[in-house]
Structure formats: structure tokens, C-alpha cells
Amino acid sequence: MSTESTGLGEPDRTLHLLWRERLGEPVGSRGPKQRASVDAVVDAAIAIADEEGMEALSMRRIAERLGMKPMSVYTYVPGKAELIDLMVDRSAGEQPLPEPAGSLRERLEQIARLTWNEFLRHPWLLSIDTSRPPLGPNVSDRWEWSLRMIEGLGLSDLDMDQIITLVTGFVSGPARAYIDAERLHRTTDETDEEWWERNAPILDQIMEPERYPISGRVGQAAGEEYGAPSDPERAFEFGLARVIDGIEAYVASASSP
Amino acid sequence: MSTESTGLGEPDRTLHLLWRERLGEPVGSRGPKQRASVDAVVDAAIAIADEEGMEALSMRRIAERLGMKPMSVYTYVPGKAELIDLMVDRSAGEQPLPEPAGSLRERLEQIARLTWNEFLRHPWLLSIDTSRPPLGPNVSDRWEWSLRMIEGLGLSDLDMDQIITLVTGFVSGPARAYIDAERLHRTTDETDEEWWERNAPILDQIMEPERYPISGRVGQAAGEEYGAPSDPERAFEFGLARVIDGIEAYVASASSP
DNA sequence: CACTTTCAGCGTACATCGTACGGGATTATT
């Protein structure tokens, strides 16, 4: 139930693993051939996390998937903490990063949608504490790309940093809601209506309606409009539009005087 | 109360625990006196999570803190999952919810700062999947209060819902960064400069500067301005101002025509 | 060829976790 974190492993060891492709492999190793590879381990881990969630990810399950015994995984990866860093960086490299083009609004939307897509592909990213992201090649490339999208607008370096942080940070909220709703539908056979019919009697008995007039009204309106308790995709579009409006206004006022 | 209802499963149990105070206790229990209480368990759990983080929270540690044996905790709480729901709802009730007053901007700020404070008091809230919040009394009160803060502006019910979601959702990003930075300072004896001096040589060797011109420039500018790798409190203020600007513009356009 | 060095793979073991089960101790009701 508790969340995993990035950046917990040995920095030295982790960095060398993250940048292994651009560093060149150590040549002339003596022992037996490796049966697998770091990439195979990371792929297996991501596959498990995608299919069954982060709580199902264990070193033993990874080994099983690769046809090895548990301890053999440690031949490729120092531990679980470092493996998670590798998973995050690998996920960050899946989508192409197109050359900057279009209006500011279009560019910020592109950044946000890229992040959105990544969360939908790999829901487990949301159960990971990525506050201190691993400084791997793909994460770094993506950061550079994001900044390049808003380069040349007359913004200070600090403003650029804060704007990108705001846009990408915003996405996690609605993405969480989306993933959660989807998982609920997949896990249980219950429809939203059935769930509501099962819980409503208890809530009716417990929550005095006169204490929650606005929640009640808003909740009902939302339910009728969405045909569900929530519509995260819509929340994403709504929030994104507001955030970009705010940023546009700021850029206009910060670059003109 | 002792009905082993086949129709109602887990949510039933959790809801009754959450609303236990307003439901009234079952009177005339036969067995031995209880040595502790649900509140004592929840308090102990929150204390542990506050002091040592979510990963240190275990049923055994809670028992230890209460002077009982591990399995006795299950007398008060069905399991760890339910306990976490109780922790979240209890945390939501710590701060007073003042009557709505002031401009829209001031009100939205108040909502955001309340959320911000809550995350700083209880950092473990950030390592919890709160996408489907427990429908407890404090969480419900807070939701109602938030909606009441923007009632009467001519907004549709859906817009109200989405605006509150946006404002509170935004906070988690910078709060995560803040907590993480603070934890890093407390955990290690290293200053930011020492950390950088230790990692810079590796990064210099690995990351070709010509591939990351903007990141390099922005990172350096930020470092010099903040005297640290980041300044989450500033990011919070910056982002909040943008988000509210965007919402204000929307409210003006949505309520006038 | 024989011999040495190195390292992949894995068997075993340990501490820690959540919690199912069932039994003794304690109390209020009958």
C-alpha cells in the first residue's frame, strides 16, 4: 500500500545503469554468457506493473517471467530501488518528441498530452514518488524538449522552469482519477449504478442531507451529466484550458513591458 | 449491527467506522473492557507515519506503541486498508474551515493553502492513493466547504466541481517537491552543495553538455537564484497564481453572457 | 593442451510484513 520512490539507490551505481547505452559496455568479460540483459529485466518489470499493478511487482515474479530463479535477477540489477529508476526512465522514452511548432497554447497542450498518454500507458507511474526523478537519458531528453518548446518567448529561465513544472504536474490529478475509474471497471463486475445502489442506502442513513446541500446537488448534477461518478478526461481538458489561460496571461504580461 | 449481511461487504464496515462518532456507539457490550480505542489506534498510526514515513507503518509497530501485541490491533480495525481510510479522514478534520469571505481569489487561495498545510503536516498523505477518497465525515465536510466557497458566482454545478478539483489537485505537485527536499535535508547530513559536488563529476562525464543546452542554462540559473536545486514553495505560489488567473478569466466569461 | 581467473546463476536463509485461526480470560446479561 505504501508507495515506491525513485532515487533511493546508490547514485553512482544507478547513474551508470541509466546511461549504460551511451557509456559503452565493459568488453571482454570472462565468465559464462549472460542469459538475459538489463533491458530484459526492465521490460519484464514494466510488463508486470502494466498488467497487474505496482503491488504485484516483485523480484520473484520478474525472475519467473524471465525463466530464472529469484536471485539471478540481482545479476543485472542491484536491487528493486534501482530497478524502479530504470523503469521510469525507460517509460519516459517511449513517445517521440516532435520538433517545436505551433502556438504557445498548442505547445503546452502537446506537453500535457504526452504526459497524459504516458500515465495511461503505465498507470503504475502514478503510484511512484517521482518527486526526485532519476536523471536518466530519457527523462533528461524530455526535460530539455519541454523547455525548448517554450524557448524564445522572452521568459526568464526561472519562469520557464516553473511553467513546465506546472503543466506536467497538473496532469497527474486527472490521470489518477482516470486510471482509478478504469481499474474499478475492470476489477469488479459491478456497474457504477449497481455500486451506487449498493452504497446509497448506507450513505443515506449516515450522511444527513441537510448537512451537505451543495455536495448533494453538485454530485447529482455531475452524475447525471457524466453517467458516472466522475469524468476525468473532461476534468483534464477543463483544467488544462484554465492552466494554459493563466500561463498565456502571464507570458503576455511578463514579456511585453 | 451484528448482522453478517451477505449483501453488504467491505464498504459497509469502513463506512461504519468512518462515521462512528455520529452513529452513536453500540451500548451494553458484554466482554471485557476495551484497553484502547479506534481513535487511539488511528492516532498511533498517524504519529508513526508522521515521524517515520508510510513505509515504517506496520500493524506491529502500532501495537508496540499502544503497549499491546500485534493481533490486538485487529480488535479495533479490520485491517490495514481500512485503517488508512481512517487516517486520511482524521487528517482532513484537523484544520478549522472558516466561513466564506473575501474575493474569489482569496477564497481559492484559502482552499489551496489549507490543502498545502495538510500535506506539510502529514507528508505521508502524498504517498497514498487518494484518488478515491474515503467518504468520511471530515472529507465530506471539507468538500462541502470548498464548494460553498464558490457558491453563488453563477457557475454551473459541473464547473464548480471541476474548479475545486483543479485547485486542490494542483497543490500535490509542489507539496511533493517540498516534502522531498525537506526529507532529504533531514535524512542526510549533506548540504545541497555537497550533494552536487559529489554527483556533478559523474553527470559531467555522462551527460554531454551540448545535448542539454537549455536544461543546463535553466538549471544553473535556478540553482543560483534558489541556493538549492529547487524552491517548491515558490513553485506553489507561482502555480497557484496562474491557476487562479485562469479560473478568474473563466468565471468572468462563463457567468456574464 | 592444462591451468587459472572471473563471473553468471542459484540454493539457502533471515528478517519483516499482513493477517487467519482458535483458545483462554473477562465481563454483562439471563
Add this chain to the structure above:
DNA sequence: AATAATCCCGTACGATGTACGCTGAAAGTG
């Protein structure tokens, strides 16, 4: 006094991450 309910806890099970050290395969060296 008998009965029924209920707290507390001893024991145990399966799962987790991973430390340690062995075995045998492959490469380098003579």
C-alpha cells in the same frame, strides 16, 4: 450461578527483499 459475548493474544502461514557463498562455465594464459 449459568450463559453468552467479546477482548487479547500465541501461533502460524505465505509473501516479500536480499545477504551470503557455492558451483560450474567460459575466457585468458602458459
